[in-house]
Structure formats: structure tokens, C-alpha cells
Amino acid sequence: MLKNIDLTREVAKEEYKRLKDDADLKLGCLQRQVKALGVPVIVVFEGWSAAGKGTLINELILPLDPRGFTVHSARGPTQEEAFYPFLWRFWKLTPTRGRMAIFDRSWNRRVVTDRVTGQVTGKQLRQAFEDIRSFERQLTDDGVAIVKCFLHISKNEQQRRFKALRASATTSWRVTNDDLRQHERYAEYLAAMEDMLVETDTDNAPWTIVEAHDRRFATLKIFTTVIDALERRVPAVERNAETPPTPASPNPFKTTVLDHVDLSLSLTPEEYATRLKKAQGTLRELEYEIYLRRVPVVIAYEGWDAAGKGGNIRRLTQNLDPRGYEVVPVAAPNDVEKAHHYLWRFWARMPKAGHITIFDRTWYGRVLVERVEGFCTEAQWRRAYREINGMEQQLAHFGTILLKFWLHIDAEEQLRRFQEREEVTHKRWKITEEDWRNREKMGHYRDAVEEMLHRTSTPYASWTVVESNCKRHARVKVLETVCEAIRKRLDHNA
């Protein structure tokens, strides 16, 4: 869930002041309301050392009534606490109805720090994930609102902050040996955190990734996340809202992968011809090899309208043996399909061992078009992230190679292509009224795409964003990515 996300987000000072004042008022008011309703609230802060947990917790509690919350600083277990199961000390700290408990680090230490240091391994690790999910599920089933924030900074930013802290005698003590070890082994910690986020990102207690380079941005993101979670628990009437909450407007603090995608990437026709040919040849050889070795491959395409999925798929399959692959175009579900679980029709089309299935649009429709157009309920699409991760994990358990491509173009390029389609006779069939309607909702779609990209980027099935303003670049990138992934797996299992 941390892969590729844009950490450069910022908020200007004036805008911050304006938004923050409003957020303070809202939060104070919501605290009183959830107290009156008896809703217990847990806010968890996890993340990198020096990401600013302390500062941000201070910001969060300022507008709160201090009689209503407790901050718990969860360091490792004491000698005494080590004599109990690891969740025991957290059970004791769960808030009573109407109170808020804020955790500076939490029960996730066991599956990150303790894991990297080798204290928790193999079976214990899997048990710990199970225990954590069960713990959080029991609390939310009982009515607790759980908000989990993960404060993310890059390795460079962490280094910069440690340096600044150590430069002054009054702050140098704040950088501990543990912190330095984390910095040295940043990549290992990153892998463990990524795993932790995926394993414990549930519909009842989802994670919010907070880009923490800019303090103002991080503060506002945390405030809006907590406010949003509490608002869900307070009926609209109690919030004195005249109207029911409108479908969320595009969220200015959403985690983004797309914002810093370099759409200027391109290939000359000559480069394109050479690399395309080479990759197509390689893929054909790999197609035989996976057949012989009985490895199934799933290639999933999603992307904006007019991003060039069709042409891209054509180039991917151009040179393949048709007995070894199948392209599955996905449209709106028919009546029979609607009468089943939405994953049913995709399960049925998964490749058998040794074959490649290419999906032109996919099961992600649930969290894209169905979410934005209201074709499913909010509970359904929120649940879907975990359902989809579950399905992809089952495929991974079986040994499937899973590649997911998001074909990305910007709004201007899309407009240019739409207009071209309207103007050129033989392309006119490609453009409909619906494309224009979807385009108007681009903001909402963009929110949905961003959430999909980070919530379903897992260690076993991550997304590749394909810069597609230049179709040549996009086609070669997909082909080369597929070849590399298959090669890597075959070498690994050799």
C-alpha cells in the first residue's frame, strides 16, 4: 500500500489556517456527539520514527475536551507485561463507551519491529496477524470506531530529520539507537510495514496512509480522516445537517500515486519498433515455458476511457500462440451474473495452470464504476477491497502470476482523443454519450482510482501505473513488465 505513493503533498499556510479552524470546530463538536451516543473511539498512530507522531497527536488533541480522551504511548511490553499474551495490555486500554483512546504506536509493533528483529517469525507471525484482526473485529462488532493512521516518510526525509535533531544538544537525545537501526534497515522495515498494512486493512478498521513530509498536510489529513470516521457514527439529524450527507466530494487529501506520474515519457517510432519486437519475441518464448511448467498468469487491464487498452492488448498478444492465452472483455454484468456474487463471473474465467488470461477491465469495476455510479452500496465497495485482496491472495497461494496495469492519461490527452474520435469517421464508434458523462465525474473517479491503487497494491499483486499519453511507451512498458515478472518467477522456481 506504500508503493509509489506521492509523498510531496503540501498545503499552503493560508489555506491551512482556513481549513484547520473549520476542522477544529467540527472535531470538538463531534467529540461531544459521540460521547452522548456512547460510541467508544480508538485512534491509532503508526509509522516511521521521526514521522511526527508526537507533534500530530498534539495537534489532534488540542481542540478536544481533555476529559474525553486518553493518550497511550505504547512502547514495547514491560518485563511484567511480557508475562501476558501480547494483546492483553491493549485489551486493558480499550476505551469505555463514549471515550476516545489515542495510541502512539500500538499492537502492530509485534508484526513490524518484533518481526524485523527476528523475535516473531513464521507461525507466530501468522498467529499475530490473526489475533490482531480478531481483536479489531471484536471491538468494531461491539460498536467501537477504529481509526488507523500510518505516517509515511521516505528514507531521505527520515535521514534529514535525524540529522536536524542530532545537530542540536536539546533534541539529539530524541534519536535513539532503535531509530537509527530502523533507518539503516529502512528497506526491511518497509517490507514489514507493507505486509502489516495489507494484512490488517479491513473494511471494519481500514488504514489511512498519511503523507507526512509536510506537517500542515499531514495534520489536515488526520483531522479529515478522524472527522469522517466519527461522522459515519453520528446520524445526520444529530449533526444538525438539513440534508443527508452528499456523496463525498473529491477528497483533497487522498493518497495519490497518479499525481507524480511522469506522463511525458515517450518513445520514438524507431525505439518503439525495436523494443516491441524484442519483447514480443521474448513473451512468446515465455508463453511456452509457463505452459510446460504449468504456471497460470493473469493480466488485468484497467484505465481511463480512451487510454488505449484495446491497442495495448493487441500488441501484447500479437505474437502469442492463441492456444495459450485468452482475452476476456468485461462489460456490465448480465442478468445471470447479477444473480451471483460479483466475483463469481471472474472466478469462472481465471486461467488454468499453464495459461494466460488477459482481462480487458476487471473485478475492479466494483470499486470504480459501481462505487462512483452508486450501482452498489457503500458497505459493498468498502468490503470489496478486502474481498479482492482475498481472491488475489488465493490465486497467489495457487502460484498464479498476477499483473495489474492502470493505463493513465491526463484530462487534456483524454479530451484530445475524444475529439479525435468524434472527428474521424472510422473512430466514431468508439465514443458515446457515456464517455462524456464519465468525464464530467473525473474527480470522483480519480478518488476511486487512487484508493484502489493503494488499497489493493499488495506484496502478492501490486499495480503498475502505465504512463499512456504516449501509446508507444505504454505498449512497450506493459510488454516488458510482463516479461520481467514471468522471467523472475521462473528463475525463482527453477
Add this chain to the structure above:
Amino acid sequence: MLKNIDLTREVAKEEYKRLKDDADLKLGCLQRQVKALGVPVIVVFEGWSAAGKGTLINELILPLDPRGFTVHSARGPTQEEAFYPFLWRFWKLTPTRGRMAIFDRSWNRRVVTDRVTGQVTGKQLRQAFEDIRSFERQLTDDGVAIVKCFLHISKNEQQRRFKALRASATTSWRVTNDDLRQHERYAEYLAAMEDMLVETDTDNAPWTIVEAHDRRFATLKIFTTVIDALERRVPAVERNAETPPTPASPNPFKTTVLDHVDLSLSLTPEEYATRLKKAQGTLRELEYEIYLRRVPVVIAYEGWDAAGKGGNIRRLTQNLDPRGYEVVPVAAPNDVEKAHHYLWRFWARMPKAGHITIFDRTWYGRVLVERVEGFCTEAQWRRAYREINGMEQQLAHFGTILLKFWLHIDAEEQLRRFQEREEVTHKRWKITEEDWRNREKMGHYRDAVEEMLHRTSTPYASWTVVESNCKRHARVKVLETVCEAIRKRLDHNA
């Protein structure tokens, strides 16, 4: 969940006819109603070879409209199917809205047969349990009603049936080599089935154990189970019920452990004195040993009013070093406790490593008094079985020895003790109006106790039923059971 259950249950012919006619009508009517409501239904039959799955499925479908259901006989995967993830072929068979799919064996084969034959082990097995839970959860989240019946027969009964089948040329082909292997390795299969039942017994898709020695009993139990599950999905008005469904009357087909408990077991005062003294001495030594080796022990007492919990606990602790144990009496939760999850107060009292905690009544109040008296909702107590198993599993992960005792007396003995308490001045404090009121609801309590005993008997924390009409026997049995369990663990970890 199979441990100790009474397999001798029967229904007489006349009673069967009367109940069956009624059940046929109800089932046919419910099938039409769930069809109209668009509820998809899955009925799973698992269990021993020769337990009668085929016969019982035939019974079940007779009153059904054949246009509304499909029976799937799920043998092992075909060569073709083996090229897909193991749940793939079941995804394809999930019913459309309003239809019923009946499975003769199911996706659980992977965690029973394939496990015993060594095809699925270690990590794969845990993944398979996860995949199954996720599969069932996704379906029920989507509105599918899942009914899972496990047909249980003893090893002797299985042998008897195999013999009868093999005696005749027309039926001998029905006993396969696989069946004979299962019979030879009955104990191994039993352990795997027990594990499977516990791991996949969820509030959204619980198991029903069907005692299958008597065909009439098994048939009626299956019918009532399916009817009950469907009735939950059809609103009372649609069932033409004038009144909302009354709290379930004592269920005549409940799985029972208690019915065949031998309450005549007793000890003479002399035997009692000798064995008590010996066991108390042993336990004191073990108390030091677990302290040195840092093993935590939980001893949970539940039982009927006047079953003798107090006196039993006194004998258990009489000779112990008070620094090593604690007795926690559990009454109704106070206001602070009520403001938390119901497990919170029990978590807080769990023993630290090296100590013994004895609970005089326990977290099982949720599925006993709170269920029967309506102090919690049906959803809450149904969820509680899995929550409790989850908590006990976490304790087991930590290395805790967990012993659970149900002190059992019959209604006559309880009456005798109640009357004695009223008559003897110094015992009068022990009896209240509430005891008499509870006694009136004994049937409902008994259903709750039985369900608790089988749903929460797990490989990591099983129940011991203590025959307590003779208090001397009960005290010695508890002491000796505790000693044996601790001894076994210490030897195992030596």
C-alpha cells in the same frame, strides 16, 4: 466439537411420521418464499463414509420443487480442475439468487482427506482454512444462506455398516478403498474433522452436528436445521405468522453431551480421602513447577446452580501456595464493565506466566445467562462462540493451559439441594428467588449449555463434564484432571 457427544439419539416411528409431515410442508413453503425473496441457499453435507449422506440428501429434496435446486456431488478435483485453485470449481457452482445448491461433500475435503493423506500440510493447510472462511464470508456478506451439516457416526457404527454393505453383492461395490482407509485411520480422520469443524464454525456459517446412527433422528434434525436457517431469512409477515417468532423452545434435536453423562458415579468417603490428599499434594508440586517454568494456567468453572462449585474450588486450592493462584468470582458486570466489550473484564484478569487463575463462572455467561435471559441480542451471542474460541486460541498461542469444567447434576438432585438449603438455617443464604426462577427455565438453559459445550470444545481448550451428583467424585475428578493436564504439558515441553 465431536468430543463426547451422544450418538444414541433416536426418534420412534410414529413420532417421526407426525413431525416429518409437518416438516415437509414447511420446507416446501419456505423454498417458495426464499425463491420469491431471491435468497440463494447452500446446504453442505459433510461427514463420515457410510453416515448416510446420500439417503439423507434424498430425504431432503423429496418435498422440494425440483426446479429450484441442484445437487452437486463433490468428489476430488478432476485432472482438469486440479489446474485451478481449489475453490474455483465451487465458485462456479454457487447458486443464483433464489436457488438452492446442495453439496454432497464440499470444499472441506481439502482440509480433511487431503490433509490426512499428506497432500496438504503446514502453511498450505492454514491457507486453505483462511481461503474457506473468506469464501464463505464473501457469500454470506452477499446474502447467501449457508447451512452446513456434519453427519457423525462412531467407528463401531461405521464398521457395522461397511460389513452390512459388503455382505451383499448388490451393495458391496459401494464400499471403496478410500472408505476402508478412512475406517482404518478413524482416529486421524477424527482429529482432522474436529479441527476442520472448529476452524470453519463461524457465526455467518455455523456447523450443525447431525447424530446419524438413527436415520429418523438424522432426517428430522436436518429438516429442522434447514427450516430454521430459511425462517431466519423470511420476515415473519411473509411466513403468515401472526406473532413474531417466540424465543426458541427447547430444541428436541439439539446435540447433547449431557444426556449420557453417568451421574451415578460416586466415591466412598475412604476412597475420597485418599485420592483427594494425593491429588492435592501433586498439584502443590506442580504449582511450583509451572511457576519455575513460567506456564500460565486458567481453570474455568461453570455449572448448574447448587452443583457445588464453591466446595469444589475450595478443595482444589486447599493445599496450594496462595502466592501462585487467584480465584476470580464472576458476578453480573458492573457499570464500568458494561461500558466495555464483554470480554474486556476477563482479559484483564488472565493469569501471568507462571500463575493459576481460577474463574468461578466465566466469559461463558454471554452464551448462557445473557442468551437465555435476553441480556444480549441473538447476533451477539451467536457471534460470541467464535469470539470466545478466538480469545482462548490467543491464550493457547501464548502457551496457557486452559481447563474448562461443567459441573453437572440432574434436576432431582438440584431440587433436593435447593430444599435442603431452605431447610438448613446456615445454608439458607445460598438460595434465592432467582435460583427458583432459573430452575423453571432449565430447558432453555440446557439448550444453551449443550450448544456451548460442543461449539466451544476445541483442540486447544476442550470442556470436561464433571458428574457432580456425588460431590466427592466431582472434587477428585477436577483435581486429577488438572494434575494430569499440567503434567502432560510439562512432560511435553520438557
